[in-house]
Amino acid sequence: MKAVVLPDWGEELSVEQRAVPDPAPDEVRVEVRACGVTRTVENAIQGGLDDDPALVPRVPGHEFAGRVDAVGDAVTDLSVGDRVLAYFYLTCGQCDACRRGEANQCTDFGGWVGVNSEGAYAEYATLPAANALPVPDGLSYSGAAVAADGLATPLHICERTAVGDDDTVLVVGAAGRIGIHLSQLAAARGAHVLAADVRPDRLAHVDAVTGPAVETVDASGTDFAERLESATTHGDGPTVVVDTVGDVGTLRDAWDALAMGGQVVSLTTHHERSFAPELNEFVVKEASLLGSRYATKQQVVRAARLLADGRVDPVVTDEVGLDAVPSVHAAIRDGETHGMTVLDPSR
Secondary structure, eight states: OEEEEBOSTTSOOEEEEOOOOOOOTTEEEEEEEEEEEOHHHHHHHTTSSOOOGGGOSBOOOOSEEEEEEEEOTTOOSOOTTOEEEEOSEEOOSOSHHHHTTOGGGOTTOOEEBTTTBOOSSBSEEEEEGGGEEEOOTTOOHHHHHIIIIIIHHHHHHHHHTTOOTTOEEEEETTTBHHHHHHHHHHHHTTOEEEEEESSHHHHHHHHHHHGGGEEEEEOOSSOHHHHHHHTSGGGOOOSEEEESSOOHHHHHHHHHHOOTTOEEEEOOOOTTOOOOOOHHHHHHHTOEEEEOOOOOHHHHHHHHHHHHTTSSOOOEEEEEOGGGHHHHHHHHHTTOOOBEEEEOTTO
């Protein structure tokens, strides 16, 4: 089969021929129909999740959906022909967190699909059967790939912060796949949404997708905090800030503009970046600084249903074949992408 391979952490991707993998007893083999080519994968390629030399060479890619092509001997609840999407985290299924349905907090964590196991930048991929979740009727494979992370993560954020119709939600990096789907979802929950990005073309993309339900804000320049306050009722600032970028300066501006009792949520995993307001700042505004860790399996399934029901639109800006994946990652590194590019290995 044809696959995109990472030879070593931080190196360039190449397109190679590999043997079609056989599923282990507890795995299924999936004919990949769609896989997101995303900034999260780029972070993983650079060693941002795990940089153990023993893990490479590796086929990256985790936000995927497809058709079950073969099942391992121990798999009883999936069959050839089932439509599935992938859960990103490799979890134990036995710890307290997994047993209470919070697999994203697994305490015997096994790593990530596409990092600690082979991913889906390929024609076929194997996946633990426990990680193969159902694709609802009426949802395309590309939409299911969006659900796997691009909408599941925003759903987890909205539920973690209890976003509602009395909130003003600031999305930093709103033109990316997490940002664009979070903006839609928060607006659907009744929030006033401020979608921030640094370039006019990226803000125009957000406008085109979300329409009047979302207000765009230019995050460039030195007066970002003032512009945020002026965009909110009575200049109170946003009540929820979600940082998808990891730029410490922008995060500081958002913190300064935060409303009383507000929450700042980070979901970036960049090494060697830190953000530490003085302790009195937490008290003065009774503010919270939170981390958000992917999503539960139930939330991934529900994200797929939101897309299947048309309550959120999957934003796929381009579909490419395997040969184009290395150049898409180069564009991601240069900040030249928005929305979500989807790999279709049959192209």
